[in-house]
Amino acid sequence: MGMSRRTFLQSSIVGGAALSAFGFDVAPIFAQSRTLKISRTTETRSTCPYCSVSCGVIIHTLGDRSKNAVAQVVHVEGDPDHPINRGTLCPKGASLEQDILNDRRLLKPQVRRPGADHWEDIDWQTAIDEIARSVKKTRDATFVEKDARGRTVNRCEGIAWTGGCTDTNELNYLVVKTMRSLGVVYLENQARV
């Protein structure tokens, strides 16, 4: 029965005399291979979420795909094959790994009271209620129905909104609808800067 070259090589190393294809004694190397702690990492192509340039990135995720193993991002680099950025990243993109892993990421809403020198945790419902009250109070106090020439403008000049480059199209749609309905004119987004 014929044996393929690869099968012969495999049997020589695993079950036989531990010789390479050219007869080198690899028994010590075989022994060393048994001591190696090997980890599997997957590279995933993705797009930097920050601005509209949409640079390509490669995300390295450590994990052996076992059911009880949690995959963890260990490295993010620019994608050298991406036509937009050719592997380079701006400081925001270069710190994407920290975006995912840094233990100083905020995980709950916080508030700093007037005159306070620190931030306090606040629950979501309380935060939303306080924001809603502040919006109504500010709009009521600063709404301009007619400008200096008597033209109807219906502007809310006491509120400004700035979005971020990670905001989705869906969120931005709601932002425009909500803010324009309130009369907000100072409407900006960091992504276009």
Place this chain on the structure above:
Amino acid sequence: MAETWDRRIRRAEELTVGGGPESPLLAFYARLLQSQKAVYESLKNRGPSGSIEDDVLQIAQSGSALLHDVADDGPDQLVAEARTLLQSDDSTKRDLLLTYWSDRSDRNFFAKALLQPCAQWLATAGLATIGQRPAGADNRCPRCGGAPQLSILETTGAVAGDGSSRQLLCATCLATWPFRRVVCPQCGEEDERKLGYFQSTAFEHVRVDACDSCGRYLKSVDVGRLGLAVPLVDEVAGASLDVWALEHGYQKIELNLLGL
């Protein structure tokens, strides 16, 4: 080019000093590199004919010293083969080289060992291509059509976060050519779930890039992580990774000159 051979030899000798289980392999490889450099030196002052079929006789004649070196200091299998070749006539040696040139079998140690310096000699002489790359096969050497021995990762820029570009190194002529990341160099698989790399802290700059679609792998040497690395030699030094890969069912795209 002589400097390149010198750098490879120095690197192999440096890594041999470490005394690890791969040291005997590296010591042999250092001596083989010396022999290959001698072949290159003996050829470089001659002009190639432009046809590998016409040049192989010169190569066979220049390779006698390499055969003697391996016959004096190699594993039994190669010693026997070297002695047989030394007793054969020039046409036998010529046929051996031409057979390898057409089929590129990585089990043909002497042909591969002799043609590597020869191919570099042809490149030095200004020949842009010395073989035929199959149409559309960007996973084969553009200069000679050879298979990739390993891949080299190198940072594209000086800024942290900039990505590493990949080059493949030809097993036949040692040329490098650019190749995309996150693609299998054997079958072209692009599904990242089927492509993973395996690494050990024992070799921080060498990793096994494997494909679960075709079951093949090659090793990547990241010179961004270790600037002193010489990919052709550091790939040999990571021999235990080859054994690990074999044990886990992966087959190498191209065996190196140590048979791993």
